[in-house]
Amino acid sequence: MQRLKDLVEARIAAWCAGLPALGLYPPMAYLLQLPAKRIRPIALLMAHELYGGKAEDVLDEALGIELFHNFTLMHDDIMDASPLRRGDATVHVKWNTNAAILSGDALLVKAYELLGRDPRALRIFSQHALEVCEGQQLDMDFELRDRVSTAEYMEMVRLKTAVLLACSMRIGAALANAPEADVERIGEFGERIGLAFQLRDDLLDAFGDPQRTGKQRGGDLLAGKKTWILIRGLEKERADGLDALQVELRKEAGSRNVERMIEALGRSGVRAEAEALVQGLETKALEDLHVMNVPMERKAPLFVLADQLMARTQ
């Protein structure tokens, strides 16, 4: 895992070093060089090695995926008016909105340049790139809607988060000439751990240890963010004729009693339900990995990746 991360970081650093120091390029280099886990490019390399390929041969595609991911971050941060990204100023704050729009566009063009070199990679990438935009659109739509179902929320997370992980792994496997069925299966594996990852993140917001997550306990609840647990909590409350969550949500964000909301989510069984859902996804993902017709020792890194994503800072 560390070996692959080093390869990815070196490729990103070399790419950034080659960028002009003016115009469109400094915001790209800035965002790309903020500390990051590089999960997607690492997953691409792992999937490639799983089928006997050499990571060094697909570093361009791994970089392309990371550029695409950073394009989505740069534009999403404008749309969400986020001041911070990984603890540092976002591009639209450090430069301005126009710079973030245009550098983001240029990142997308650069991503296609790298992913367009091999028609197999391009075909897979094209299938998924639009879904990521659709996920962001749903996410924004949800903020304006009164009611969102858990199924809608899952679909949004699938599109916005899980699909790109799946896409990365499918590209890695396809470029190592994996059988078509395996390319599909590794995509399903990626999608499931991507979904599990986001749902666990939602859970940790309310039930994690702030000392370990490094975030304010219940920050999403305080903001009234429509996460899986809040959506499901409201559903159950309505069904049971209760209103503890509603009462808090009607208050100004600043004066919500988060502990009371967390309590209500525990009492109504939403916490347990979310944990079961995440575990179900994780179990299914590990099964996907088990049935792949590849020597077990080659699968080890993917189990490590899955483990890392699933456990997350708790």
Add this chain to the structure above:
Amino acid sequence: MQRLKDLVEARIAAWCAGLPALGLYPPMAYLLQLPAKRIRPIALLMAHELYGGKAEDVLDEALGIELFHNFTLMHDDIMDASPLRRGDATVHVKWNTNAAILSGDALLVKAYELLGRDPRALRIFSQHALEVCEGQQLDMDFELRDRVSTAEYMEMVRLKTAVLLACSMRIGAALANAPEADVERIGEFGERIGLAFQLRDDLLDAFGDPQRTGKQRGGDLLAGKKTWILIRGLEKERADGLDALQVELRKEAGSRNVERMIEALGRSGVRAEAEALVQGLETKALEDLHVMNVPMERKAPLFVLADQLMARTQ
């Protein structure tokens, strides 16, 4: 020309009709269906027929180029804070900035989808897509700078406007299996008429007949927009120790005497110089077309296109 425009319009209409009625898609359909000249996709089809191809076979690529062009319009209108596009509300005004960012992104993805089907088209498109972003970056930079040279201005116009016309024609020719040298030559032709087109537009702003251009006489000068003639006018003034333009530019935009600026540009010979420059580009472009090793009757449509672009509403 009308036959090709009809083909393009029909392909755009069919594509828009197939879009979902929600989310990312209505802004795309709206912008694409505003009345437009469709010069770039028509040029692609013409270049294809010039080398014996059938326009019907490359409608996907022609559509892809028009989608890319509309992506640039949607994002440029945000960056320039333009309220109107072709007389109608821009997307960021009719919807909002977020919708214009995200629908624009999705248009770029869709453009790649269509242009990625043939590796020859993709290769040419990849060479040029980033240049268009660089052109917009320069355009924005120039607004903030005190002094811009005519050479810098020409380079900005080349990147922002001329390159995409050249790219369209190169793709059309390449997909008809034109010899590599001809693909390059038709690109140069496209670049020259693209440049001439923009410079003539600058000239018409000051010296055209408002009744025929449909625009306010000297609108660019009133706004202090750094066009070729204003840049060149200021250069000559400085060299000659004069200051008629400077005096007007120091005033508020609303109280500038545009007639005095136009007079100064005529007196110092800038008008004549600009006309000579445009004519030089046009002559060279027509020569490019003459030397191409293709039967004359096939070239006729391109002469018509060039003529139309060069003459422009005067």
